Amino acid sequence: MDGGGAGAGAEGELTAQETALYDRQIRVWGVDAQKRLSKAHVLVCGMNGTTIEFCKNIVLAGVGSLSLMDDHIVTEDDLNANFLIPPDESIYGGRSRAEVCCESLKDFNPMVRVSVETGDPSLIDGEFLDKFDTVVVSHASLKTKLFINDNCRKRSKRIAFYAIDCKDSCGEIFVDLQEHSYVQKKPGGETEQQELTYPSLQEAISVPWNNLPRKTTKLYFAMRVLENYELSVERSPGETTLSDMPAVLARMKDMCDKMSLNESQIPAPLIERLLSAGKKEHPPVCAILGGILGQEVIKSISCKGDTIKNFFYFDAADGKGVIENIPPNSAN
Amino acid sequence: MAAASSEEAIKAAKVLMVGAGGIGCELLKTLALSGFSDIHIIDLDTIEVSNLNRQFLFRRSHVGQSKAKVARDAILKFRPNISITPYHANVKDSLFNVDFFKKFNVVLNGLDNLDARRHVNRLCLAAEVPLVESGTTGFLGQVTVHVKGKTECYECQPKPVPKSYPVCTITSTPSKFVHCIVWAKDLLFAKLFGDKNQDNDLNVRSKDDNSSKTDVFERNVDEDIEKYAQRIYDHVFGYNIEAALGNEETWRNRRRPNPIYIRDALPEGVVQQNGCSQDHKNEEPEPSEPSAMVSLGLRNPQEIWSLADNSRVFLEALKLFFEKREKEIGNLIFDKDDQLAVEFVTAAANIRASSFGIPLHSLFEAKGVAGNIVHAVATTNAIIAGLIVIEAIKVLKGDYQNYRMTYCLEHPSRKMLLMPVEPFEPNKSCYVCSETPLVLEVNTKTTKLREVIEKVIKSKLGMNLPLVMVGATLVFEDGEGLEPDEAANYALNLEKILVELPAPVLNGTKLTVEDFQQELKCSINIKHRDEFDEKEPDGMVLAGWSGPVDKQVTSNGEKKPVPSASRTEELDGTAEDISEKPGMKRKLNEILESKENFDALQTSLDVGSSSAQVVDDDEDEDLIMFDEDPKQGKKKRLQ
Numbered sequence: 001m002d003g004g005g006a007g008a009g010a011e012g013e014l015t016a017q018e019t020a021l022y023d024r025q026i027r028v029w030g031v032d033a034q035k036r037l038s039k040a041h042v043l044v045c046g047m048n049g050t051t052i053e054f055c056k057n058i059v060l061a062g063v064g065s066l067s068l069m070d071d072h073i074v075t076e077d078d079l080n081a082n083f084l085i086p087p088d089e090s091i092y093g094g095r096s097r098a099e100v101c102c103e104s105l106k107d108f109n110p111m112v113r114v115s116v117e118t119g120d121p122s123l124i125d126g127e128f129l130d131k132f133d134t135v136v137v138s139h140a141s142l143k144t145k146l147f148i149n150d151n152c153r154k155r156s157k158r159i160a161f162y163a164i165d166c167k168d169s170c171g172e173i174f175v176d177l178q179e180h181s182y183v184q185k186k187p188g189g190e191t192e193q194q195e196l197t198y199p200s201l202q203e204a205i206s207v208p209w210n211n212l213p214r215k216t217t218k219l220y221f222a223m224r225v226l227e228n229y230e231l232s233v234e235r236s237p238g239e240t241t242l243s244d245m246p247a248v249l250a251r252m253k254d255m256c257d258k259m260s261l262n263e264s265q266i267p268a269p270l271i272e273r274l275l276s277a278g279k280k281e282h283p284p285v286c287a288i289l290g291g292i293l294g295q296e297v298i299k300s301i302s303c304k305g306d307t308i309k310n311f312f313y314f315d316a317a318d319g320k321g322v323i324e325n326i327p328p329n330s331a332n
Numbered sequence: 333m334a335a336a337s338s339e340e341a342i343k344a345a346k347v348l349m350v351g352a353g354g355i356g357c358e359l360l361k362t363l364a365l366s367g368f369s370d371i372h373i374i375d376l377d378t379i380e381v382s383n384l385n386r387q388f389l390f391r392r393s394h395v396g397q398s399k400a401k402v403a404r405d406a407i408l409k410f411r412p413n414i415s416i417t418p419y420h421a422n423v424k425d426s427l428f429n430v431d432f433f434k435k436f437n438v439v440l441n442g443l444d445n446l447d448a449r450r451h452v453n454r455l456c457l458a459a460e461v462p463l464v465e466s467g468t469t470g471f472l473g474q475v476t477v478h479v480k481g482k483t484e485c486y487e488c489q490p491k492p493v494p495k496s497y498p499v500c501t502i503t504s505t506p507s508k509f510v511h512c513i514v515w516a517k518d519l520l521f522a523k524l525f526g527d528k529n530q531d532n533d534l535n536v537r538s539k540d541d542n543s544s545k546t547d548v549f550e551r552n553v554d555e556d557i558e559k560y561a562q563r564i565y566d567h568v569f570g571y572n573i574e575a576a577l578g579n580e581e582t583w584r585n586r587r588r589p590n591p592i593y594i595r596d597a598l599p600e601g602v603v604q605q606n607g608c609s610q611d612h613k614n615e616e617p618e619p620s621e622p623s624a625m626v627s628l629g630l631r632n633p634q635e636i637w638s639l640a641d642n643s644r645v646f647l648e649a650l651k652l653f654f655e656k657r658e659k660e661i662g663n664l665i666f667d668k669d670d671q672l673a674v675e676f677v678t679a680a681a682n683i684r685a686s687s688f689g690i691p692l693h694s695l696f697e698a699k700g701v702a703g704n705i706v707h708a709v710a711t712t713n714a715i716i717a718g719l720i721v722i723e724a725i726k727v728l729k730g731d732y733q734n735y736r737m738t739y740c741l742e743h744p745s746r747k748m749l750l751m752p753v754e755p756f757e758p759n760k761s762c763y764v765c766s767e768t769p770l771v772l773e774v775n776t777k778t779t780k781l782r783e784v785i786e787k788v789i790k791s792k793l794g795m796n797l798p799l800v801m802v803g804a805t806l807v808f809e810d811g812e813g814l815e816p817d818e819a820a821n822y823a824l825n826l827e828k829i830l831v832e833l834p835a836p837v838l839n840g841t842k843l844t845v846e847d848f849q850q851e852l853k854c855s856i857n858i859k860h861r862d863e864f865d866e867k868e869p870d871g872m873v874l875a876g877w878s879g880p881v882d883k884q885v886t887s888n889g890e891k892k893p894v895p896s897a898s899r900t901e902e903l904d905g906t907a908e909d910i911s912e913k914p915g916m917k918r919k920l921n922e923i924l925e926s927k928e929n930f931d932a933l934q935t936s937l938d939v940g941s942s943s944a945q946v947v948d949d950d951e952d953e954d955l956i957m958f959d960e961d962p963k964q965g966k967k968k969r970l971q
């Protein structure tokens with residue numbers, strides 16, 4: 001254990017202070033999970049309404065340390081879905097999102113070390129990643145996501161990778177735990193060791209669409225179209241707007257043709273919603289996505305409980321929170 | 333989603349939140365971020381350390397302060413221009429009457445107990461204000477919408493009550509650890525430190541002989557505290573067990589317990605304590621409250637103590653109560669946050685468990701059982717709060733076709749972790765939201781009015797300040813503002829047998845009971861019955877009542893509700909801030925069990941309603957999109 005965070009007491013036991021603070025959640029996941037959590041180091045790239053929800057959740061839960069990376073200077077737009085930035089320019093003016101969020105998050109749990117990492121996520125090198133057990137990326141281009149995911153996979157230690165994005169009332173989470181073994185609780189109460197093998201982001205999104213089940217969430221396809229379009233015109237995520245609709249639909253047709261998917265599988269109004277969302281986040285959806293991701297990271301770190309494999313979708317329009325396994329026939 | 337109409341609806345809305353705990357903190361934050369600008373929030377509680385792991389608006393320095401007020405201040409830091417009105421008060425306070433509720437466009441519940449939920453449900457029905465109800469436990473949660481006339485009310489479906497145990501299991505034949513806990517907490521702790529005038533079943537076996545009139549649990553004048561503690565120990569764990577063993581009939585088919593005397597548990601004597609007192613250096617600051625664990629150098633609440641350690645804790649805790657907290661003795665009620673009380677109860681339960689061959693438990697586990705502590709994490713509360721806001725926005729827009737009740741699951745069901753279900757229609761035989769009369773079977777020749785009021789009207793029907801009429805005669809009224817002679821008269825009636833009331837209650841009599849605050853009125857038809865068996869410990873049976881039932885599924889899959897035999901004293905009422913909504917677990921279990929079978933899922937969700945349907949786009953249909961234009965306000969199918 002470094003100087004950070006929740007020092008487990010002698011013999012790795014939780015201190016009385018920790019036991020008192022974490023009482024209710026230890027009753028959910030047990031002491032061992034709590035100990036593992038207090039030794040885990042998490043990096044979050046991209047501070048927005050969704051990731052701050054996640055950060056809040058794991059800081060409260062008592063993760064070992066949390067590092068925030070986002071050099072963007074705070075603007076008024078950032079205040080919309082963010083409860084970590086006080087609406088006072090004399091406080092946030094001229095400072096990075098990571099800095100301001102870090103300051104507020106520290107307060108949530110004095111036993112967790114929260115710090116800022118400066119730099120550009122798209123240039124993160126492999127060795128830097130070794131400091132972390134879990135990396136979360138948000139509002140990054142497909143290129144950056146693939147790059148970081150790939151780097152995580154190249155390290156000798158297992159680094160869990162998550163990508164999370166909220167587009168107004170819709171959201172997506174991608175999970176890559178590489179090889180994950182965990183304890184599964186059976187309905188009867190007995191436990192069983194489980195092994196999961198995850199595909200990389202590249203592997204997952206390369207699966208031809210005609211190989212996917214008919215009932216695959218439409219959001220999966222719509223998000224790929226958008227991502228692909230943004231990549232081709234070199235736009236940052238969320239900078240595409242409704243005026244791009246015709247071009248995006250053309251791109252969609254292209255992709256559908258190539259992968260023999262009936263275009264009707266991707267409803268145009270859904271694309272329209274995603275485009276008009278821009279960078280907007282709907283706070284209730286942020287809370288839901290940040291809650292699901294928080295739970296996922298806790299399950300993965302503690303090696304306890306079923307983890308999502310490997311995409312999660314939420315759409316406030318139908319209220320469903322759905323798991324997609326892509327490719328569907330990958331191991332387990 | 334956030335079309336102009338949503339924004340307008342949000343801006344114009346006046347919202348009442350009940351509860352500023354686990355769900356409440358998350359909800360208040362999400363409401364504020366979503367643009368709600370007139371929020372009122374009621375919470376009776378003050379902040380505790382064990383709240384801080386998830387009630388993120390609170391800090392250590394706030395411990396002891398009002399949740400509602402601190403939550404408001406925390407939100408104003410990032411949304412200074414909205415209006416939040418906190419009430420540090422009980423929602424059952426008469427201040428919060430129907431007129432108060434009528435001021436709001438929607439009520440959002442983040443409550444922890446059945447009682448308050450029922451109360452709010454009734455006020456919302458009376459005030460005709462939509463209610464969004466919620467609950468979480470561990471990774472499970474649910475959100476439901478209740479709109480009068482459109483969907484079921486909170487009480488349309490049966491709610492299971494906390495488990496209770498037959499008295500003799502607790503006093504004589506425990507077989508599970510929880511039985512030992514109930515004994516230690518409700519009987520022994522209450523006997524030693526609680527109100528001496530309360531009935532206590534511990535008395536049954538506590539008399540040494542007929543001649544002695546003195547209470548064996550009473551400390552004699554000048555009795556040495558160590559001697560007293562050992563005397564109590566030997567009495568309850570040694571003598572009483574030995575006396576019980578004399579009753580051969582009891583043990584014919586049961587394992588016989590071992591009496592435990594202090595000389596067996598601590599053969600080297602009490603004085604030789606392993607980590608004797610203060611010489612054990614603790615990194616933690618010396619707690620201000622006395623603690624047997626600290627005195628004895630026991631540090632790990634997760635550890636299971638030996639019989640000897642439990643015995644030391646028992647003696648030490650008892651001693652500390654008399655030495656450090658003597659003033660409270662006679663008034664103490666078990667509280668899960670009272671460390672010394674938890675230590676005492678843990679030790680007593682474990683010693684009793686040793687006697688009866690039941691596995692021992694750690695203080696941490698014992699505290700959970702004794703305090704009915706719910707399992708709670710921040711993430712589930714955050715998710716549920718998000719779902720509440722989504723539902724609240726639909727309610728404000730009047731978008732009732734899209735109302736959903738949503739389950740948050742631990743294991744996916746049909747790929748879903750968040751599963752929306754169409755709300756149920758009102759249950760036509762619900763005594764709360766319909767006018768169906770109830771039937772009470774009772775022995776009118778032996779039952780006092782008091783029993784009917786306590787066991788049925790208050791406990792089962794959840795009335796707060798009931799009024800009881802027999803025909804046109806008022807026989808009882810509760811509440812303030814009574815004339816002294818009226819009050820005296822009602823007090824007299826309470827002790828009368830039903831047939832002896834000024835207006836006699838006989839077979840076929842109709843009672844009218846009413847709670848003005850809840851604006852709830854119902855009729856009870858009385859049916860006289862002479863005998864009740866042991867499964868009906870109340871000595872009365874309420875029928876046509878959709879209150880707590882245990883469901884039994886018969887072999888052909890048909891479900892029939894079976895009234896639960898429950899003691900009215902529940903295990904504990906101190907369920908914590910975000911305890912599950914009773915009823916939730918039952919539904920969730922059924923969903924999980926029947927996830928293979930979609931039809932089973934539909935019916936298992938509700939007994940009374942056939943309209944329930946999981947919202948799902950059919951295999952062969954294309955996505956159904958919801959048009960965002962409020963003027964159209966209907967589903968539009970694409971392609």
Ligand SMILES: [Zn+2]
Pocket residue numbers: 484485486487488489758759762763764765766
């Ligand atoms: Zn009802």
